[in-house]
Amino acid sequence: MPELSQILKIAVIEDQTRIRESLGELIAGSEKYVCVGSYPSMELGLAGIEERSPDVILCDIGLPGMNGIEGVKIIRERFPNTLVIMLTVYDDNERIVEAICAGASGYLLKNTPPDKLFASIDEVAAGGAPMSPEIARTVIDLFRINPPPKQVDHGLTPHETRILKMLVDGHNYKTAAAELGVSINTVSFHMRHIYEKLQVHSKSEAVAKALKSGIV
Structure with a gap:
């Protein structure tokens, strides 16, 4: 970045x-x-x-x-x-x-x-x-026309799911870190694990997969 x-x-x-x-x-x-x-x-x-x-x-x-x-x-x-x-x-x-x-x-x-x-x-x-x-x-x-399937969590922890939901809601790393009261590096650390578990390579891919998989 x-x-x-x-x-x-x-x-x-x-x-x-x-x-x-x-x-x-x-x-x-x-x-x-x-x-x-x-x-x-x-x-x-x-x-x-x-x-x-x-x-x-x-x-x-x-x-x-x-x-x-x-x-x-x-x-x-x-x-x-x-x-x-x-x-x-x-x-x-x-x-x-x-x-x-x-x-x-x-x-x-x-x-x-x-x-x-x-x-x-x-x-x-x-x-x-x-x-x-x-x-x-x-x-x-x-x-809405093609709703995602029932929830599949891909092994995400509750905290990782919360961060992912924040991104779906429009947050970036900086604003997510501020709301959670942590550093941007901490959010980046969790996002690396989220990427690995979802097998994606970018924030937009993670958001798309979260919506399609019904994670959030």
């Missing part, structure tokens, strides 16, 4: 030229971020990521060739320290859930205002999982 005090390196993977260039210009005009790559396809993006090591990637779901969902799985495997915010249109529906399960860290509409976009980048860097309200409602509706 990058330090919030450093200049964050951002890459953009988006096939629509206007949107890709607009995002690059927004990032370039900020004092907190630098755009280290702008790619029209996932195939080109993967090559650029390996060379330039961005901290955060803004990635379209509906890309030509390899789509964003397939791509984020590869990114999570090859570059585990790189965080991915998926960009989507409102009618992606089930593909949003697929992206969550693939390991993306945030999910925003493409028309998200610049200030909200920057706030979401900061939130991801701090361990959060930002999601546009419209997308959050879509996810909730999909889980």
